[in-house]
Amino acid sequence: GDLLPGGYSVVRRLGQGACSVALLVERDSQDFVLKVANDPENNARVKDEADLLSKQEMRHACIVDLVDSLEVGQYQGFLMRPVYAEKDKRLIETLGQRLRKEGRLHIDLLQRFGEDLLGVVNHLEEQGIPHRDIKPDNIAVGMVGRGDKLHLVLFDFSLSRTPADNIRAGTT
Numbered sequence: 001g002d003l004l005p006g007g008y009s010v011v012r013r014l015g016q017g018a019c020s021v022a023l024l025v026e027r028d029s030q031d032f033v034l035k036v037a038n039d040p041e042n043n044a045r046v047k048d049e050a051d052l053l054s055k056q057e058m059r060h061a062c063i064v065d066l067v068d069s070l071e072v073g074q075y076q077g078f079l080m081r082p083v084y085a086e087k088d089k090r091l092i093e094t095l096g097q098r099l100r101k102e103g104r105l106h107i108d109l110l111q112r113f114g115e116d117l118l119g120v121v122n123h124l125e126e127q128g129i130p131h132r133d134i135k136p137d138n139i140a141v142g143m144v145g146r147g148d149k150l151h152l153v154l155f156d157f158s159l160s161r162t163p164a165d166n167i168r169a170g171t172t
Helices: 040-053 095-102 107-127
Strands: 008-016 020-027 030-037 066-072 075-080 139-143 150-154
Touching (some): 030 066
Antiparallel strands (some): 008 020
């Protein structure tokens, strides 16, 4: 219910990482995911991620869509299109959450999700863009395009510009 600059109303908190917080926000009856730095010291990292997501070579059905960059007070942030597992319930779910809730996936989902993940990783490799932190909690599960089948959508590219020789970056 909090109102943010730009007329965005906070619907709920979605999660938090090492450098940012993700919120489901609404403006003019339209939902967005707002990723915003949790400390001004992390502004550059959040801005770098938004800059990367804005590039044409990042366009892919299995990569989250950037809507716009913005500032919330002294904090850098950006808006993304939400990926809904169930749109009518505004359910946004990661693969990690789904696995913890339901356990093993059915074979049809395993095949589709595997194809999605290999396809997006291949796309990133072709573009020379590393993700550096692919894990179930950085992958949304939801409907992509006009279909009603669940697919994977990769998000959190905050470590993509971390030098390759930094082998400690990301989740252990």
